Amino acid sequence: MLYAILCYNEEDAVFSWTQDQEAKVMADLTQVQDKLVAQNRLGPVARLLPTTAATTLRKGGEQLVIDGPFAETKEQLLGFYVVDCADLEGALAVARDLAAANPGPGSYEIRPLLLFHPNAALAASAVAGVAAS
Template sequence: MYYAILAYHEEDIVESWSEEEDAALMSELLEINDRMVARRSLGPAVRLGATQNAVTLRGKGAGLVIDGPFAETKEQLLGFYVVDFPTIEGAIEAARELRRANPTAVYEIRPVSLYVPGASLPYGEGN
């Protein structure tokens, strides 16, 4: 089963880190990535760009493009991982491992379905 681990943090705090602090955190996170790759449980992982560079498309018809992310929250979605575990408990443990490296972040774990027209899912129908 695929799960998204969504990484939330206060963007201003993340942007205040020095290059060295950011590199140290990324090094720890990449070690976790390597372990998940070795277990064959890591899919795409993404570090998103700044929310100030985001736009949101909403509304009827062609829609209206507005500046920034739509959600007004203290924490912003700054990245995500797609992981593959038989149960949500495995995804939760992966998020706990990520949190040990970045304890001030918040991680949301959510089941996802991959949508690729004509492609079958690895675990069969309904997963």
């Protein structure tokens, strides 16, 4: 089974870390990640920019672009994509394509990434595993 581990914390605090604090936390986390990579158990790792950098596309009926993060409490996080786009317009275009393919209610919150490790080795083996099961 593949699991996603979603990280929650206060963004104001995290984005006020000094560069030393930042380096320390990242080094400690990298140790855990490296172990998992060696076992070929780690998939993509991403770090998001704060919610102030987010833009949300509301779909279902008339599409609406809203500045800021997804704010509805009656809907839950069900999945995510990582796409490479020239700018926010490009990311919105992808989100609109997804909305056209799945026009029901819901939202796409678009959040730029600060950091991304694809860890592609697992991707290859694990996708085969999921498909087989």
